Amino acid sequence: MAQIQLKNIVKVYGDGFAAVDDVSIDIDDGEFVILVGPSGSGKSTLLRMIAGLEDITSGDLTIGGTRVNEKAPRDRGLAMVFQNYALYPHLTVYENIAFPLRLAKHRMKDADVDAAVRNAAGLLELEEHLERKPANLSGGQRQRVAMGRALVREANAFLFDEPLSNLDAKLRGQMRTEIARLQRRLGTTTVYVTHDQTEAMTLGDRVAVLRRGVLQQVASPRELYEQP
Numbered sequence: 001m002a003q004i005q006l007k008n009i010v011k012v013y014g015d016g017f018a019a020v021d022d023v024s025i026d027i028d029d030g031e032f033v034i035l036v037g038p039s040g041s042g043k044s045t046l047l048r049m050i051a052g053l054e055d056i057t058s059g060d061l062t063i064g065g066t067r068v069n070e071k072a073p074r075d076r077g078l079a080m081v082f083q084n085y086a087l088y089p090h091l092t093v094y095e096n097i098a099f100p101l102r103l104a105k106h107r108m109k110d111a112d113v114d115a116a117v118r119n120a121a122g123l124l125e126l127e128e129h130l131e132r133k134p135a136n137l138s139g140g141q142r143q144r145v146a147m148g149r150a151l152v153r154e155a156n157a158f159l160f161d162e163p164l165s166n167l168d169a170k171l172r173g174q175m176r177t178e179i180a181r182l183q184r185r186l187g188t189t190t191v192y193v194t195h196d197q198t199e200a201m202t203l204g205d206r207v208a209v210l211r212r213g214v215l216q217q218v219a220s221p222r223e224l225y226e227q228p
């Protein structure tokens with residue numbers, strides 16, 4: 001787990017447009033922060049800068065006390081779950097979850113891979129589906145496999161970019177409950193982008209509101225709700 005600190009973060013795209021304009025926020029160890037704002041307000045750009053998928057024009061990004069502006073995505077210790085979860089269609093659920101651990105860098109023993117996969121599958125209630133292929137899963141189950149793949153990485157923090165937006169209302173409700181439960185059990189620092197008000201009000205410790213690239217306010221869901 002790690003603290004994520006953004007200090008005066010700016011993103012200016014090639015055409016001179018400031019998509020993110022001087023954003024500063026300290027996210028505590030274990031905190032779940034929801035990023036909301038209208039379409040085009042800079043949410044994805046901000047998340048992608050934290051992930052390392054987008055260069056930071058200026059400002060300082062610190063994860064766990066280390067400045068990471070120039071670090072490659074894989075060296076930031078983050079796990080990402082995006083809305084277009086890319087599962088490997090030819091691999092089973094088990095092998096999809098195990099995938100990050102099979103990469104040469106980790107050189108994990110099969111028994112350790114197995115323990116990690118089964119632990120994640122247990123947390124996500126996927127034990128019954130480990131031998132199935134993604135094509136034979138529901139949207140919610142696929143999303144859970146994508147989360148399982150993020151979980152086994154034992155990341156310092158999770159980044160979610162509208163992870164539930166492709167699901168129908170019922171599944172969305174189930175997954176919301178699932179994510180809340182996981183957060184209580186794991187307590188992993190999380191930044192979660194959504195435009196869904198229910199997700200914003202029920203999942204987050206704090207909600208950060210972006211508008212035209214500027215951070216308008218950061219408040220608890222309760223404080224936001226009680227505003228006139």
Ligand code: ADP
Pocket residue numbers: 013014015017019037038039040041042043044045046
């Ligand atoms: P959100 O996630 O809140 O919908 P984005 O971060 O995707 O917002 O986009 C913020 C702004 O930056 C938008 O005005 C968008 O058009 C612009 N933008 C996003 N990506 C690029 C890009 N690669 N080049 C230029 N402008 C971009």
Ligand code: ADP
Pocket residue numbers: 073074075078079080081100103104105149150151153
């Ligand atoms: P390597 O150091 O060999 O690139 P990594 O464990 O860092 O190995 O991951 C390899 C690739 O897999 C990276 O590009 C990483 O971004 C990607 N990857 C796979 N699953 C995830 C995930 N859940 N979150 C973030 N990145 C992931």
